[in-house]
Amino acid sequence: MNQSGLPTPPPTSATSTTNPAQSSxxxxxxxxxxxxxxxxVATINSTSNPxxxxxxxxxxxxxxxxxxxxxxxxxxxxxxxxxxNVRDHTLGILYILSARLHTVASDNxxxxxxxxxxxxxxPEHARVAPDRVTLxxxxxxQFAEAEGNPKLAIAPLSDLLVKYxxxxxxxxxxxxxxxxxxxxxxxxxxAIPILAHTITTIDLSLSDLTYHxxxxxxxxxGIALAALKNWSAAEELFEICATSPGSAASAIQMxxxxxxxxxxxxxxxxxSPPSKYMHxxxxxxxxxxxxxxxxxxxxxxxxxxxxxxxxxxxxFANERTLGLITQAIDRAPRWAIKKLTTTxxxxxxxxxxxxxxxxxxxxxxxxxxxxxxxxEISAELSADGTVSFSDPPVKFEKTDVDRVLAQxxxxxxxxxxxxxxxxxxREYLTKAFKSKDDTTWGPAMxxxxxxxxxxxxxxxxxxxxx
Numbered sequence: 502m503n504q505s506g507l508p509t510p511p512p513t514s515a516t517s518t519t520n521p522a523q524s525s526x527x528x529x530x531x532x533x534x535x536x537x538x539x540x541x542v543a544t545i546n547s548t549s550n551p552x553x554x555x556x557x558x559x560x561x562x563x564x565x566x567x568x569x570x571x572x573x574x575x576x577x578x579x580x581x582x583x584x585x586n587v588r589d590h591t592l593g594i595l596y597i598l599s600a601r602l603h604t605v606a607s608d609n610x611x612x613x614x615x616x617x618x619x620x621x622x623x624p625e626h627a628r629v630a631p632d633r634v635t636l637x638x639x640x641x642x643q644f645a646e647a648e649g650n651p652k653l654a655i656a657p658l659s660d661l662l663v664k665y666x667x668x669x670x671x672x673x674x675x676x677x678x679x680x681x682x683x684x685x686x687x688x689x690x691x692a693i694p695i696l697a698h699t700i701t702t703i704d705l706s707l708s709d710l711t712y713h714x715x716x717x718x719x720x721x722x723g724i725a726l727a728a729l730k731n732w733s734a735a736e737e738l739f740e741i742c743a744t745s746p747g748s749a750a751s752a753i754q755m756x757x758x759x760x761x762x763x764x765x766x767x768x769x770x771x772x773s774p775p776s777k778y779m780h781x782x783x784x785x786x787x788x789x790x791x792x793x794x795x796x797x798x799x800x801x802x803x804x805x806x807x808x809x810x811x812x813x814x815x816x817f818a819n820e821r822t823l824g825l826i827t828q829a830i831d832r833a834p835r836w837a838i839k840k841l842t843t844t845x846x847x848x849x850x851x852x853x854x855x856x857x858x859x860x861x862x863x864x865x866x867x868x869x870x871x872x873x874x875x876x877e878i879s880a881e882l883s884a885d886g887t888v889s890f891s892d893p894p895v896k897f898e899k900t901d902v903d904r905v906l907a908q909x910x911x912x913x914x915x916x917x918x919x920x921x922x923x924x925x926x927r928e929y930l931t932k933a934f935k936s937k938d939d940t941t942w943g944p945a946m947x948x949x950x951x952x953x954x955x956x957x958x959x960x961x962x963x964x965x966x967x
Contacts, residue, residue: 679692684724795810
C-alpha cells in the first residue's frame, strides 16, 4: 500500500509490450507475478483494436487480481489515467474507472476523470465491453451516494446515457440507474430528454439487461412524469410497466398498476379497461386493496372517498401514493360535473352542489366558471343560478391535422420496421408458435367490472423513492 492508499502493483523489471492477441492466448497460464499495471497500461497504449484489447483485459489475470491491478497506481505514485486520453483509450480508461469504483482497497478516482470520460468517450469502443459500462454506471451512483450527494451522479450519467446507445430508443442498463437517481433526488426535469424517446429496441449485445431493468425504467419514468403532471405520458409508462409480460407478476408491476389507476382518475376521471397482456394475478391482488374501493367510488361518492383516505392514510403514505390520492380527490368535483353534462341540459347551482357533494353555492359557481374558462365544459350560467349545458364546438386547425398525420406516418414506419425485425428473429417466431395456444397471458380479468366505463367511483417494495 502506497501513500495514496492505493495498492502498489507487484514490481516489474521491464514494461511489457506483448502483442494483445498473443497475450490473451497466454493469459490463462500467467500468474499474478507475471502481470503488472505497467504492462497493462503499455498494452492499452499500443493496441488500436478494441476487440483485441477487450480480450486481453478480460484474460490477463484472474478477476480478483485484475480488478486490484486496474484500481492501483504505477510506481512513483503515478496515476495511469494521466498517461491515457479518453478519445484514444476509451476501453482502457473504462476498465480502470469501473475497477476503481468497485474495489474496496482503492481510492475513488478524481471526479473530473469520470466527468471527462462520460463526456468524451468513443461509444463504439465502449460497446465492446457492455458489462464494464454497467459497472461504471453503478459505480458512479454508489460514489455519489457515498459522498452524501446523489444528484452529483446526474450529469455524468446523463452524458453517458446520451452517447452510449446507437439511439435513445435503445434500452440500456444505464436507463434505470439514471431514472432512479432523478426520482430519488426529485430532479424530475433532468429525465425529460431521455423520457422523450420511446423505447423500441432491446439489444442484449448492447447491455446486459434483465427483465427487472425494463420494469424499473418505465416505473421510475412514470413517477417522474406524474410528478411533472404530464399525465398522458405517465399513464403510458405505468401501463408498459404493469403489462410487460413475464413468467410471474412482479411487485413493481403491482405498484405501477396502483399508480396507473390513480393517474387515469386524475387525467380522465375514470379508468380504462386493462390490457390483455396484464397478468391476471395483478387484477386479483388489486381488487383486495383500498385502491380498488377508491376507484369504484370515484368521482361521485366524495364523502366515501375521504373516508377511505382517512382510514388508509398511513398505507397511502407508506406507498408514496398520498399525493396522487389527494390530487384525484381535488379533481373529483370537476369529473362529477362533467358526468352531469351527459345526462342533463340544465341544472341549478344548488342541484349541482348536491350531486357533487359541495354545499356552498358560491364554491359551485366558481368551479363552474373555472371549468368553462378552461374549456372543460361548454355551458352558460344565468343570473338566477341556472347552468345550461351544450355540446362543445368541434375545432380543427390545419396545423393540428398535419401534426396528427405526421405522427401517424412515423408510427406506421416504426411498426413496419419492428415487424420486419421480428420476422427475421427465429427465436421470437419459435416462441410465438409454441405459445399461440397458451392462455396464461389471456385477457386480463373483467371480474365484476373491475375496470370499465361504468360510473367509477408517492410511491415499491424493492424500490422506495423519497
